[in-house]
Amino acid sequence: MERLAQIKTAGFILKPDSPEIKPLYEKIKGQFEAKGIRVLLSKHSAEMIGCEGISFDELCKASDFLVSLGGDGTLLSLVRRSYDYRKPVLGINAGNLGFLADITIEEVDNFLEQLLVGEYRVDERMMIEGYIRKASGEKMSFFAFNDVVISRPVISKMAQINAAIDGEMFNSYKGDGLIVATPTGSTAYNLASGGPVMYPLTEAFILTPIMAHSLTQRPLVVPADFTLELSSPDEKVIAMIDGQDAYEIFQGDVLVIKGAKRGARLLHSKDRNYFSVLREKLSWGDRH
Numbered sequence: 461m462e463r464l465a466q467i468k469t470a471g472f473i474l475k476p477d478s479p480e481i482k483p484l485y486e487k488i489k490g491q492f493e494a495k496g497i498r499v500l501l502s503k504h505s506a507e508m509i510g511c512e513g514i515s516f517d518e519l520c521k522a523s524d525f526l527v528s529l530g531g532d533g534t535l536l537s538l539v540r541r542s543y544d545y546r547k548p549v550l551g552i553n554a555g556n557l558g559f560l561a562d563i564t565i566e567e568v569d570n571f572l573e574q575l576l577v578g579e580y581r582v583d584e585r586m587m588i589e590g591y592i593r594k595a596s597g598e599k600m601s602f603f604a605f606n607d608v609v610i611s612r613p614v615i616s617k618m619a620q621i622n623a624a625i626d627g628e629m630f631n632s633y634k635g636d637g638l639i640v641a642t643p644t645g646s647t648a649y650n651l652a653s654g655g656p657v658m659y660p661l662t663e664a665f666i667l668t669p670i671m672a673h674s675l676t677q678r679p680l681v682v683p684a685d686f687t688l689e690l691s692s693p694d695e696k697v698i699a700m701i702d703g704q705d706a707y708e709i710f711q712g713d714v715l716v717i718k719g720a721k722r723g724a725r726l727l728h729s730k731d732r733n734y735f736s737v738l739r740e741k742l743s744w745g746d747r748h
């Protein structure tokens with residue numbers, strides 16, 4: 461079981477454009493400090509609430525673990541941006557759903573007590589590694605934690621997405637687009653589009669069509685070491701990374717996707733049970 465080398469410094473990122481989070485941040489900072497954990501804040505978040513901060517690079521280097529104070533979107537962004545630094549990420553929920561950011565404000569004190577006596581888990585979760593190979597030969601690389609969604613640029617048009625799996629043409633998706641989700645992302649857009657929920661420590665991709673104009677399209681699960689190559693005969697389609705970063709894909713460009721060599725590391729309470737989270741947050745099995 462993976463252990464943190466030390467638990468002395470936590471690096472915080474706050475939900476963007478939310479200066480009202482300041483009193484909550486100060487309260488939680490106090491709770492960390494009362495347990496002997498130094499708190500650092502990223503410059504961008506600090507400017508938002510009118511205090512001192514350090515660059516994201518310094519924050520990642522100086523922290524033993526990183527903390528997202530916000531919703532799932534803030535955590536997704538932090539996991540992606542900090543991926544190269546290999547620091548475990550903890551999500552404290554100050555957003556709406558908090559499916560990924562699963563420590564509630566009320567649980568912070570208790571979680572810190574558990575953390576300091578080794579009662580925690582570091583889960584390694586599959587990431588997507590990808591790049592766009594432009595027709596010009598230029599390459600643009602990215603990582604995704606939830607999903608890569610290829611869709612039409614305007615609502616009035618249908619997109620066609622051609623998918624090759626491990627070098628072999630597999631299928632042409634015609635409709636609103638295609639989701640390539642990680643197991644973590646399986647409970648996000650993939651779920652809304654009829655894809656399967658996958659246990660987060662599984663290593664595979666899910667290809668789920670969005671509003672397929674066909675009677676014969678189904679979500680497909682493929683192993684993480686396969687390579688997907690997606691392209692479109694349309695003038696332009698859009699690739700969204702975790703619903704946050706957008707790339708344009710033109711005719712002749714290819715979007716290449718595979719499982720990243722290393723996963724992202726999420727810090728959880730030892731008691732966290734994925735199936736309870738499914739029941740509680742997604743109301744799994746509720747009849748109402």
Ligand SMILES: NC(=O)c1ccc[n+]([C@@H]2O[C@H](COP(=O)([O-])OP(=O)(O)OC[C@H]3O[C@@H](n4cnc5c(N)ncnc54)[C@H](O)[C@@H]3O)[C@@H](O)[C@H]2O)c1
Pocket residue numbers: 531532533534536556557558559560606607644645646647648649650652701702703704
């Ligand atoms: N129709 C849809 O359901 C739809 C449409 C667009 C994007 N999305 C998803 O939104 C994600 C980005 O999330 P955000 O919070 O930045 O945007 P957001 O604020 O628009 O929220 C989308 C919702 O999905 C939840 N969510 C995000 N990741 C999740 C996960 N792995 N499991 C369960 N729920 C999750 C969020 O808590 C939020 O309630 C994208 O990766 C995409 O999967 C969903």
Ligand SMILES: Nc1ncnc2c1ncn2[C@@H]1O[C@H](COP(=O)(O)OP(=O)(O)OP(=O)(O)O)[C@@H](O)[C@H]1O
Pocket residue numbers: 475476530531532533534535537538554555556557558559703704
């Ligand atoms: N670094 C970022 N870049 C772009 N968008 C971001 C970034 N961080 C957060 N967001 C977006 O800001 C919005 C609000 O953040 P967040 O998701 O954390 O809170 P929320 O919507 O209240 O909670 P939840 O996602 O749990 O429902 C989301 O749409 C999220 O995608």
